[in-house]
Every structure is written in structure tokens, then in C-alpha cells.
Amino acid sequence: MTTDSHPPENLRRSKIHSDEMLEWMQGKGKTIIIIHDNPDPDCLASAMALRHLLAMKLSRDAIIAFSGMIGRSENIAMAKELEITLIPLDLVRLDEFSVVCMLDTQPGTGNNSFSPDRRVDIIIDHHPMREASKKCRWVDIRDEYGVTATILYEYLLAQNITIGTKLATALFYAIKSETQDLGREANQPDRDAYLRLFPIANKRLLYEITHPKVPVEHFRTIHSGVENATIYGKLLVVNLQKICFPEVVSEMADYLIRLEDIETVLGMGHYNDGMILSIRTTSHLLNAGEIIRRLVAGRGTAGGHGMMAGGLLNNVPFDPAALKEVEDFLTRGMLQELSIGNVIPRKLIETR
Ligand SMILES: [Mn+2]
Numbered sequence: 102m103t104t105d106s107h108p109p110e111n112l113r114r115s116k117i118h119s120d121e122m123l124e125w126m127q128g129k130g131k132t133i134i135i136i137h138d139n140p141d142p143d144c145l146a147s148a149m150a151l152r153h154l155l156a157m158k159l160s161r162d163a164i165i166a167f168s169g170m171i172g173r174s175e176n177i178a179m180a181k182e183l184e185i186t187l188i189p190l191d192l193v194r195l196d197e198f199s200v201v202c203m204l205d206t207q208p209g210t211g212n213n214s215f216s217p218d219r220r221v222d223i224i225i226d227h228h229p230m231r232e233a234s235k236k237c238r239w240v241d242i243r244d245e246y247g248v249t250a251t252i253l254y255e256y257l258l259a260q261n262i263t264i265g266t267k268l269a270t271a272l273f274y275a276i277k278s279e280t281q282d283l284g285r286e287a288n289q290p291d292r293d294a295y296l297r298l299f300p301i302a303n304k305r306l307l308y309e310i311t312h313p314k315v316p317v318e319h320f321r322t323i324h325s326g327v328e329n330a331t332i333y334g335k336l337l338v339v340n341l342q343k344i345c346f347p348e349v350v351s352e353m354a355d356y357l358i359r360l361e362d363i364e365t366v367l368g369m370g371h372y373n374d375g376m377i378l379s380i381r382t383t384s385h386l387l388n389a390g391e392i393i394r395r396l397v398a399g400r401g402t403a404g405g406h407g408m409m410a411g412g413l414l415n416n417v418p419f420d421p422a423a424l425k426e427v428e429d430f431l432t433r434g435m436l437q438e439l440s441i442g443n444v445i446p447r448k449l450i451e452t453r
Pocket of ligand 1: 144
């Protein structure tokens with residue numbers, strides 16, 4: 102709690118930016134909030150918060166649109182328990198909207214399905230700024246933040262808007278999951294938001310979200326992940342082969358990075374016509390986002406931050422030879438990036 106009469110710099114920035122943005126939106130018509138494909142807790146909570154802000158300040162009901170699917174059981178539970186209404190982007194008539202907002206992603210990044218030729222008015226994100234984003238009208242990109250939801254939390258605070266228990270739970274869970282309880286890439290504003298939201302978050306709902314029932318595929322994926330993991334010194338590479346939903350690759354990367362002596366995990370899995378990729382690292386000397394962009398250069402799209410990143414390799418046919426070729430090519434790239442030479446690969450689990 103700030104007792105000082107001058108709020109910290111970040112809150113002042115949130116106040117000025119949200120004031121001006123809301124003022125600009127005053128006379129405008131229908132509003133759409135676009136989040137990234139295969140939504141995660143951060144973009145879900147951010148969208149819920151922006152929708153609430155617009156309802157309270159402008160009496161405007163915005164719609165939240167996404168593409169892909171929600172596959173991870175925790176995220177399905179979050180959308181259900183917190184009643185977050187989402188509309189598939191393909192079902193939306195985009196010409197009806199006069200204000201387009203994009204959250205936790207930016208135009209043309211490859212992780213949202215909004216045509217890069219269309220106008221975006223508002224971007225709120227914590228990924229590094231893209232060239233194309235600079236021409237949008239309202240851009241609030243803070244790549245020093247661990248979570249986009251923290252920025253939206255600050256807007257609500259700055260605008261004196263009451264945060265109900267479901268919204269508080271959503272924002273709290275977004276910060277909790279994205280930063281792994283403030284342990285990963287969290288900054289002071291994320292810590293402040295987490296601590297202030299904790300008392301108002303509903304603990305029973307939080308429990309439902311963090312302990313969902315999971316389908317048998319979850320255990321099959323753990324099985325195949327453990328069986329298909331190869332260790333190259335401090336690097337672990339896991340090829341999950343065919344996956345049922347995209348987020349499972351990052352989920353397994355988070356699971357396997359806990360292995361002793363492993364510093365970096367490269368995960369991959371085949372989905373639709375491509376290969377979903379995820380990198381996790383505990384090394385502060387590496388930048389996962391830059392590494393993954395170099396790995397997929399010319400063959401797909403990728404992005405991320407220092408310790409976590411994701412990407413997609415396009416046009417990978419589903420056959421064992423092609424999957425092996427992709428795994429070998431990415432592994433070579435990773436070994437080069439991490440300057441690992443002359444290492445004898447070994448399986449995580451030797452099977453007979
Ligand atoms: Mn995020």
C-alpha cells in the first residue's frame with residue numbers, strides 16, 4: 102500500500118495512459134478484445150479486466166475473441182469457474198467493430214490469428230515491442246513486467262474500480278501461474294499486484310483451478326515425454342510426437358526443467374500441420390526468446406522472454422522421419438546456441 106502522496110512511477114503511468122485511452126474511446130462504437138491463440142491465464146485475466154474496465158467506465162460491453170483451443174485442464178477450469186465468455190475469432194464480423202484491442206500479443210507475431218493487415222487500436226503487452234506495433238494508436242508495452250495482467254490490474258487501480266472476487270481470482274492466478282508464484286521473471290509491480298490481490302481472491306475457486314481433474318491423455322503425455330527425453334549435458338530435448346493440444350509442450354517443458362543438472366529444456370510436439378516448440382531455461386545468461394527466433398528463422402514464428410519462449414515450425418508432415426529430422430535440426434541449433442560440443446547424448450530413462 103502506498104502511503105506516500107505520490108504514487109510510484111508505474112502507477113502514474115497507468116493512470117495517465119488509461120485516462121487518455123478511455124477518453125479516446127468515449128465516442129467510439131463496438132469494441133473487440135483479441136487475445137492470443139490457445140489462450141493462457143495471463144491473456145484470459147487481462148481480457149476479463151479490460152472488459153470490466155470498459156463496462157464500468159464507458160458502460161460498454163466488449164467481446165473477447167480467440168483462436169485455437171484451451172487444452173490445459175487448469176485453463177479450462179479457469180474459464181469455467183470464473184465464467185469467462187469467449188467467442189471464436191472466425192465467427193466474428195470484424196467490420197462491425199470500431200475499436201480493436203490486442204492483449205498479451207502483438208500484430209503479426211504468429212501467435213494470434215488476427216490478420217496483420219487489419220488495424221489494431223490498442224495493444225497492452227509485456228513481450229518485446231515489434232516494429233509493426235509502433236503504428237498503433239494506444240500502445241502500452243512493458244517488457245520489464247512478468248505478466249500483462251499486472252498492467253491491467255494497475256489500470257483498474259488507477260481508475261478506482263472495484264475488483265470483484267472472480268476478477269481478483271483471475272488476475273491473481275494469472276500472476277501466480279505465469280511467474281510461478283513470483284519466482285520467474287516477476288518484477289516489483291507483479292509482486293505488488295500479487296500481494297494485493299491475494300486477500301480478495303477466492304481460495305476455493307483457486308483450488309478448483311489449480312487442482313482440476315485431468316484426462317488420461319495427461320498421464321500418457323507424461324509417459325511419452327519422459328520416455329522421449331534426451332539429455333545433452335545441461336540441455337534436455339523432449340519430442341512428444343503427436344500431441345492433443347498445443348500448451349502441453351510448455352507444460353512438459355516446465356515439468357522437465359526440474360531435473361537435476363538441467364539448465365535448458367527444448368520441447369516439441371506435432372499439432373495440425375506444424376511443430377509446436379517451447380523453451381525453458383534457468384540460466385540468466387541466456388535469452389530464450391532470442392534463441393527460439395534464431396532457431397525457427399525462415400521456417401515459422403516464435404517469441405518469448407528471457408526464461409520462457411514458444412514457437413511454431415510450419416509445414417511439418419506427420420511421419421516419423423520428418424519428426425526425427427526436425428528434432429535433429431533443432432537439437433543441432435540448440436547445442437550451437439548453448440555452446441555444447443562433444444557431448445554423448447543419453448536417454449532420460451533407458452528402456453529395454
Ligand atoms: Mn503473458
